[in-house]
Amino acid sequence: DSGVTQTPKHLITATGQRVTLRCSPRSGDLSVYWYQQSLDQGLQFLIQYYNGEERAKGNILERFSAQQFPDLHSELNLSSLELGDSALYFCASSVVGLGSHNEQFFGPGTRLTVL
């Protein structure tokens, strides 16, 4: 158990819909990352938040957005869903800064299926 929790584990929805994925980082970790794992794109970085602020953006679609709340949990919002958005979405967390090993610990993932 990495200490990172994600809900829900599975999500099945229809095209055009909107969903919210939730992540709670390990205790003490200020940074949260979202990754997408799909068959055709592999593992791709979407976005990073650090202590409530957006830190870096990757290949995140405009239909996707995220935020990190004061209690450090994070949500990834996916809207106008398309079939190609079906994937495993991982949240990871880490301590960032001097003295850290910059290791990212991953949650169990949310499997999104868009029908």
Add this chain to the structure above:
Amino acid sequence: AQTVTQSQPEMSVQEAETVTLSCTYDTSESNYYLFWYKQPPSRQMILVIRQEAYKQQNATENRFSVNFQKAAKSFSLKISDSQLGDTAMYFCAFMKHGGGAAGNKLTFGGGTRVLVKP
């Protein structure tokens, strides 16, 4: 931008034998981290081993060790005394040191599927 390449899509190994997974990367950075992650059938991503680029000594974690060749931009993983529980997808990953505008994102290779046979 950094790229990570794993040239072996799939490898099989007999139980108790040794297998080596290849990883090459491309970067203009001089200071960075390299990681190997394991993804078993459960899909959980598990950190196997970490290497800081400024350290010349190769990292070792029990039966897992790396061969880090900075000049060649190569970072291979050796699994010794393979066990059935080692059956998984293995991903090589790169992280730039210091973050900055790029943050602390991981850039992953395409993965190598390892099958340990009894």
